[in-house]
Amino acid sequence: MIPVLNQLLKTKLVVKCFKRHVTLSPLSGNKFILRKMENNKPKIIFVLGAPGAGKGTQCEKIVNSFGFKHLSAGDLLREERAREGSQFGSLIEDCITNGKIVPVEITCSLLENAIIKTNQETGNNKFLIDGFPRNEDNLQGWQRQMSEKVDFLFVLFFECSQDKCVERCLKRGQAGSGRTDDNMESLKKRFDTYMNDTMAIINHYRGLGKVRQIFANEDPETVFKSVKNALTEAQEQKLF
Numbered sequence: 594m595i596p597v598l599n600q601l602l603k604t605k606l607v608v609k610c611f612k613r614h615v616t617l618s619p620l621s622g623n624k625f626i627l628r629k630m631e632n633n634k635p636k637i638i639f640v641l642g643a644p645g646a647g648k649g650t651q652c653e654k655i656v657n658s659f660g661f662k663h664l665s666a667g668d669l670l671r672e673e674r675a676r677e678g679s680q681f682g683s684l685i686e687d688c689i690t691n692g693k694i695v696p697v698e699i700t701c702s703l704l705e706n707a708i709i710k711t712n713q714e715t716g717n718n719k720f721l722i723d724g725f726p727r728n729e730d731n732l733q734g735w736q737r738q739m740s741e742k743v744d745f746l747f748v749l750f751f752e753c754s755q756d757k758c759v760e761r762c763l764k765r766g767q768a769g770s771g772r773t774d775d776n777m778e779s780l781k782k783r784f785d786t787y788m789n790d791t792m793a794i795i796n797h798y799r800g801l802g803k804v805r806q807i808f809a810n811e812d813p814e815t816v817f818k819s820v821k822n823a824l825t826e827a828q829e830q831k832l833f
């Protein structure tokens with residue numbers, strides 16, 4: 594065994610073995626260390642579903658039970674819109690009110706910064722990315738900027754009837770969400786975007802076998818039972 598290792602070190606090879614968990618690193622001369630390498634890339638679950646499907650509500654429950662950090666792309670965009678001096682404020686406002694998708698460079702940078710900040714401040718590296726990617730531009734931009742830096746697990750897809758979703762969003766607006774898009778006019782556009790653009794992204798991941806689907810018409814606790822099953826199964830598969 595030792596002569597074989599020495600041979601590898603001479604050729605300055607770094608051998609990844611034990612399924613990426615252990616790395617043999619050549620040091621000076623013939624010395625080496627067997628270094629345990631955790632896979633430290635942030636683990637990512639995308640949370641998708643129609644406006645009002647209950648993504649944010651369920652993410653909060655997942656945070657409490659499974660220790661993920663919840664990053665809502667919509668919330669990050671609303672924060673950026675409100676940030677004094679932001680050059681993107683009016684563009685974001687126009688997109689949100691009209692149910693259009695903000696260019697990926699903006700959203701992806703906000704997400705990357707939030708991932709890094711969370712990781713540095715709390716050490717947490719498990720993330721629920723809620724409401725992203727929503728269209729082909731989002732998907733391509735994410736692949737370019739982030740795919741090598743993270744460990745994508747799967748899409749958690751909340752399937753909910755349009756009637757229920759609309760009812761929930763209107764109720765959220767009436768209850769004072771303060772959102773400029775919880776009204777019938779914006780909702781029509783948001784649903785067009787969802788059907789025309791976001792469903793294609795969900796189907797893309799479905800084709801890769803990466804979608805875990807949740808029936809989301811029921812009350813929040815009932816929906817969470819299914820969510821819990823799906824995440825427990827993923828946990829048992831040692832995905833996180």
Ligand SMILES: Nc1ncnc2c1ncn2[C@@H]1O[C@H](COP(=O)(O)OP(=O)(O)O)[C@@H](O)[C@H]1O
Pocket residue numbers: 642643644645646647648649650651761762764765809810811812813814816
């Ligand atoms: N399962 C549910 N049944 C009824 N109302 C719900 C349910 N899940 C969420 N809501 C309510 O519907 C609105 C939209 O939920 P939210 O989680 O913000 O959805 P999304 O993030 O998908 O837009 C909120 O006011 C929320 O309290």
Ligand SMILES: O=c1ccn([C@@H]2O[C@H](COP(=O)(O)OP(=O)(O)O)[C@@H](O)[C@H]2O)c(=O)[nH]1
Pocket residue numbers: 642643644645648665666667668670688689690691692693694695696700723724725726727731774783
């Ligand atoms: O990655 C994203 C996420 C959100 N949005 C915009 O923000 C709005 C609200 O998104 P959010 O996820 O907060 O709400 P949802 O419509 O899912 O309830 C969307 O309609 C888009 O205009 C976007 O452009 N890119």
